[in-house]
Amino acid sequence: MKFSWTMLNYFINLESITFEKFIKQLTLAGFEVEDIEEHPEISDKIIDLAITANRKEIFCIINLAQEMTSIFNLPLQINLKPIEPLAKKIRYNFINTSKQFLYIKIHTIIHLSNNKSPKWLQNHLIGCNIRPSFLLHDIQEYIKIKWGHKVLICDLDKLNIKSINFSLIKISKNSNLNRLEKVIYNNKDLFSLDATNVHNTNNTFNQKTSNIILCCFINNIDENNLFNSYETFNNAYIETIRLITTYCSGVINKSYESYKKIIKDYKKLQIQKNEIKFTLGPIGNKKNKYLSNRDILKTLNRLKFRPSYSYNHKIFEITIPKYREHDLSRNIDIIEEIGRVYGFKYFLNKLPKYSRKGKISVKSFYIKKIYQTLLNIGFNESINSSLTENEICNNHCLKIYNPITEEQNSLRINIAKNLIENYRLSIKQKELKTEIFEIGNIFYKNKQNAYNEAIHLAGIINNTQFSRKDWYSESNKLTWFHAKGVLEFILDILQANIQWNKELEEKDNTIIGNITDYLDPNEQIFVYSKNSNKLIGVFGKLKKQYIYDIDQQNITTYLFELNVQYLIKTIHFNKHINHIIKPYSLYPSVSRDISIQISKYSNIKQIKKIILAKDRNLIEYIEIINEYYNKITKIKSICLRIIYRSPSRTLNHTDLVNIDNHIKQLLIK
Template structure:
């Protein structure tokens, strides 16, 4: 919405305010500036603001000036007049039956000279790209821009007077544009005025100069404007302009007041304000003081009162702000906006305590990472789909689209659609994808089941070479099976067997997968103990491959129940590790050849038991077996090392002698 800088200056003193500072302040206050136009011809700046949905009351220059008065903490140049004046007569009428009317005021002015409007008034209209016509027309438009009031000026010479049951009828436009309330005198909105004095005034005979009626009606606006507060200001401004430049004579006013102004009250704790807005300094954690909060609430014209004992602020919400200031959090936001959000510390708080991740989620993430490391790409599809032919499914109520009306019963259907779509469009030679997602089905007991499944689709035309000089060949059956076995091995899953025979322990959800797989090209993954099937691997039927590839291009698919898969994970509870200090001193190696009939392990154990703290390890290098006398010739490598010193020549000699004595006791000889 466009606003004139010159008209805005009529309400608030902007001469001492730098224009760039004004733009910065209004932007920080939450008003987005779309454009700024400078009209050198009329020496004015036009500011085009984007008004958000929660600030509908900013529709005229006065309302913007009132907002800027709060933001800049500058007083308004004018004072708001009361609703009634002494020279007004009250209309006795039955307008109360029109619930949409709040206030009516009527003035008659005689002997108007409807000439050209003054230059300053024309310039203000040209700032809004409104073409000036004559004085009365220009005043109507100017008052609407300045105050937000749509005053209707009616020429008595052209007014068709109707008398119904001795009652005079006049009809006026609404305050603002409401398409259902814009008819002047077509009997759609009728205000019956029975006062004969007013009737006689309206029935004045025509004269050379114009006699006009200024008829002003305010309609209820769902509490989104403050027109009732500025009604008399706008009306007085209208009359002043007409009588000053049109040289007219004004009669007394007539009004009917049915205003029902009820200001809403809100209470908010000082502690809550400080907690939500946060500190204003980073190191000492200094918060907004009660004095500053009270000052800011006064700037917002909320008539605040601070209860020191209870540490609570009482605020009064005016009617024109009740549409967006309804909760205490709205008041807190206004305090931050006016005080300045940039003055508060905006650092994100640090949380050292990390949330715990469930064991199920850990393994789901591990499955995904293993498959990605192998070379597969993860895809994500919606659990809602169009249909599954010849299969019982779960339908949803009030579906969003025809394409998403049932819950999927397996993962493979979406993977096949992914392959057919992307392979046709992109002509990929390699498609190795997987998805971890939810499936839904009804079991034999007609219970609704929700499970997590893993679906895999593999196809690769250039998977391996038998020789470096040969062309790459397609991925085959055993390669696909090897990928699944690699996954099971890395997950440390044991007690799993493969079989091409099916039993009665096949899960209902996996039965739907069999229709995609060739009969003679499938394998079931069994739990060894329970004989329960947890997954299916097989070659995809050609009817589901819509890419029209050659017959030797094979696709392999697999679907696994992740809950059953995780139940098969083997957890190692004990680790065969020995902890001992590590020596910082160098080691010495000696190789010894031995002829013996003892086993190698028995020789090692006997040597290590007898002293020998300086022997760090014994390794077997080679072994020769003589069948004639059942003897062995072995070569052992001894590593000597001390934990607290460097070994000298004497230490090594003592170790060697000790080893010789042990071997002699075992009837073994050293070569």
């Protein structure tokens, strides 16, 4: 929408503000300036603003000027003259049956003698991309862009009526507001005004019009500008009459008006003082300085919110203007208005630091840990769709009723099938790293025909250069024990309490059991929970039939799939640590090696307990360095190394004598 800089200065004195500063402040206040048009021929500048949906009340100069009074804290240069019918008794001179008209004023103006618009009026219209026509038309457009009011002007000469009985004029909702036409009502001349198309401005007069009917009105179609219209109506009406009489030299007859009483039911909001302060944050670089109550009240008054403050409850109560109810409905809206008018640049622009962290579920925590563990040991993540074409579809499979394609006619009951396809594609593309995994959902039906969803982890392990004995030796392929060790390493990091079982029990031949169709029956093993003995997953060697066309180097590939939810239940998290933490001693140690004979069934823990019985403070640790068992005599000999060290001093001669005596006593025992 385009606004004239000259017309804006008519309402508010902007001489102390440069045009550049005005545009900058306008942008900071939330009004996007799309373009600035220079018109040296009319000595004016046109500002093209992008009016957002929440500020649709800014559609004329007076409304923009009132917004500028809040932003720049400057007063209007004119006095608004609100309508006063609510305070005076006015006789109804005509019948008003339309529910859309809230206030209407009609009178005739005769003997118009001039139809040419003055130059300044034409310049204002040209600046707003409105083509000047003739005086009455130009006055209509000028009042519309300046005050936001629409003036209806009708040609009396076309009606062929010498006099009008206004007591018979009926304002109805079923006739045409944009023209006065003669109708018959109770055998009398009646003129009807319609409210169905009040936004149209088709003229019913031409340049030769000398007698007109002037109709000014307020309707309730645009409720957002309703009370703003009451405040500016008289100003728009007076200027319309002044322009017509000044440049047309007409004679104005008595006016007739009618109105509907409106109850001004204003919306009110209550906002806590701390809510405003802590939402906007501190001012400048001072962390503990916030907006004062005085500054908040001053800003709310600039916004015409008529605020009041309760010192006992520390609450601001504000009244929302009627024309702002469409975009100010929450406390945060008012806080944003305070920040916008006061200036967001004055507030500290740093995000607050919160020491409290959000909560995460146990399942999400361990899924993230599994994901990070696999990435850390060199796996690559694969992501596949849950829609697939199940080759193995039994009673557990879920078919889609109306699939888009035959390749996606079912919901997957395992992740293994998708990973095998990913693996085959990687080999064909000569990818060196083929260790891949996926964590995703599977879907199945149980024996009760109930639909279930579970989270599974599946992975493929294969490496032709897994280990090397020496730097000059050839690399060795991944073996069964290597692959199983990788899976065990993952489970150890998770602290999963599991056990291995070569046989699959008949009761467990369900979803995990179906994955065995992809594995070599002679090289597979199952993962069970140690506590509940519940099947968790399966590990084994992939059948050759799935990789026969890409197996050019006799590749051995291993596959595993685990139920993540069952796996998490086996994890026992130790909240207490049994280790004793103490600093290292900086003093030298003394070691003694002793060889003792014990029976085959002697307990080494009992032997350590006997050794530590006396010099516990000086003995740092005990270790077995050798062991020999005589099958004939059935006597076991072990060699123990005892390390003596003091944490606070160097061991002296007396300490060494005591240590030797201690060793002799141990040998005697």
